[in-house]
Amino acid sequence: MMADVATDAAGTVASTTATSEIAPPETSVADRAAKRARVLDLLERRGATSIVLRSHTAVSWYLDGARTHVSLAGDPVAAIVVRRDGDELRVFANEADRLLAEELPSRERLDVVRVPWHEALAAPGVAELDEADVVADLRAARAGLLPGELGRYRRLGREVAEVLTDAASAALPTTTERQLAARLAGELAERGIDPLVTLVASRSRLAHRHPLPTEAPIGDRAMLVVCGRRHGLIANATRWLRFGPGDAGEADAMRRILDVEAEVLAATRPGATFGDVFAIGAAAYARHGFDADEWRRHHQGGAAGYAGRDPRAVPGLADVVHAGQAFAWNPTAPGAKVEDTVVVGSGRLDVLTVDPRWPTVSVAGLDRPDEFAHR
Template sequence: MSGGPTSAPAAARTSTLAPQAADRAAKRERVLALLERRGADSIVLRSHTAVAWYLDGARTHVSLAADPVVAVVVRPGGDEVRVFANEAERLLAEELGDTSGLDVVRVPWHDELAPASLADLDEPDADAELRAARASLLPGELARYRALCREVAEALTDAAIEADPADAERDVAARLAAGLVSRGIDPLVTLVAGRSRLAYRHPLPTAATLGDRAMLVACGRRHGLIANATRWVRFGPAGPAEADAERRIHAVEAAFFDATRPGATLGDAFRAGIAAYARHGFDAEEWRRHHQGGAAGYAGRDPRGTPAVADVVQLGQAFAWNPSAPGTKVEDTVLVAEGATEVLTVDPRWPTTRLGGLDRPIELDREGDGVARVPDGARSAAVASGMSRPSGGLDDGVRFG
């Protein structure tokens, strides 16, 4: 494992994969099929999730905390893209790509961007159907997603390698966010917890120092797609209890993965995952103390899993399950592939263990000098691919790229 950040320039690392006309046409056909099923002539898409998906990853924001500055009305006769006039030239030049076939309407910034009366259906009227329409990733967006996920994993590795026990959580979060931004990735979530704050499942970074153990979480968005991952770093060997908890939370995650198969519902996968807590020695109610993740892609969770979610898992759909318990958590963005789970947030530099046919991240054990310590007897093997077919067995070999 290397002892420093990735060496490639940021511009070289950043994906420049262009939107594909075939993808946009396929998305339009999916929405037109929705309209036909509903007996409607039009629908207005107004959320960051729906608009970025439909417009092939266009950046729809100015402020990450504000509503989109662009909306789309989809009709059988053509698409109307409504843009605030003061943002129109930049969006047309840098975000929207090929606008042939699009009716671009400039809306004064002080007017309502897309009144509900513009269309038969408003986006909230068809939430579940739109989720289903964007669930199975198309070739162009899947290529962009793989690149994004890889680079989010790299940014987490870089931040962990640079971390020191005396660092403030905020300083580590700043380096993590900078690593994302340098790759053209919006840092939607950057969480850091040192030893004193590991009890919190969503630890917004503070001035507290890391101490001997820390958790880093990143959710990064590029081309409208969002990658999610969690990593742990420690400065010295793990105690038996913490090592055991890590092993058991991976087993819970494996139950989520095994149940996330095409044709099952998210509710089915969720119930299978939460049932594994008690089976692996955790409190049976542990799942109630933190959300467990769910489908991923153009939203952080699209949707978040609960027992009641009836959305059907599709081939080519992304997921980010994140089971957790006190002092332990695991999270990666994965793809439901043919007969397999493909892990997307992979950096070969990060140590892994083999579980259920997948290479899963374990704690990065460091001496505090910026260099990973390879445990005695560990096998050194680069992770050539994040895809593996479930085998159902545990291989305790530790791997480093």
């Protein structure tokens, strides 16, 4: 790796050892070396000497969860050029001091180039390959979670699940969707988790598959959906709560959607293609009493990690499931949906978004979330 220096546009060397009260995510030297080795292998297979990583997904992955945004809706403020002889961090000059002090561990060794805010962060030609040239290869490089990543992901998943439990426990039938969404977002932010998605649907709005919250009171039944990001990793989960006795038809639909999910999870094994897993899930709807075309009415999820779905599964997708890869499938039908973030192991699934306070039901030998019932 290259010396730990920073140069501005004029070539002036600046120290990158600024101290901060904000601790960067713990980083495994072995993890970083493994990621670099994966990218160098990609370069070798492509016959290239360098590549520029420019998306939030790729840069945050390579830098072990560094926050690469200012606005959640904005472009990254940093890019990475990976070369055979070292790595170059290109960062907007007005963001450099914060990024270096608060996001990158002191042992990171990077050639840091400070780019004026009004110039292109990584202009075409800065490297032989662009990230856009090797999208599928980079997805495969990110697929198998490394030990440091898995540890961070477990903590994130647990905390996202805890936030959902806390919000559901405090809800009342008169609580509005926006009030409940605000509680979810606030508690996520308090834990250092970016609330990328917070959806809440009262009974009157359950027909909408992506119910952005409104002023409607949640009433006797509601769905909560959260996608939370910390250290670059994104945990996705859906939960249901109700007040009073349940409805037999709704309970039946929920159990059947769990059966659909069980087939998808059983098919998500190393070596299977995403297209094959998708096909099994799509066909499972009819087997469990739903409309055979239900899969067409909402996306079904896919791999998870440094993107909400990395990638979203579609028919015929050739990507292959890797050991240690995270997934968030979300089978859904009218008034029924299930979603958790899981990691594929050797012969088993590890559910990350778990809070033992949430009621569960056993489906195909796995504890799955039941409705949270207020008596």
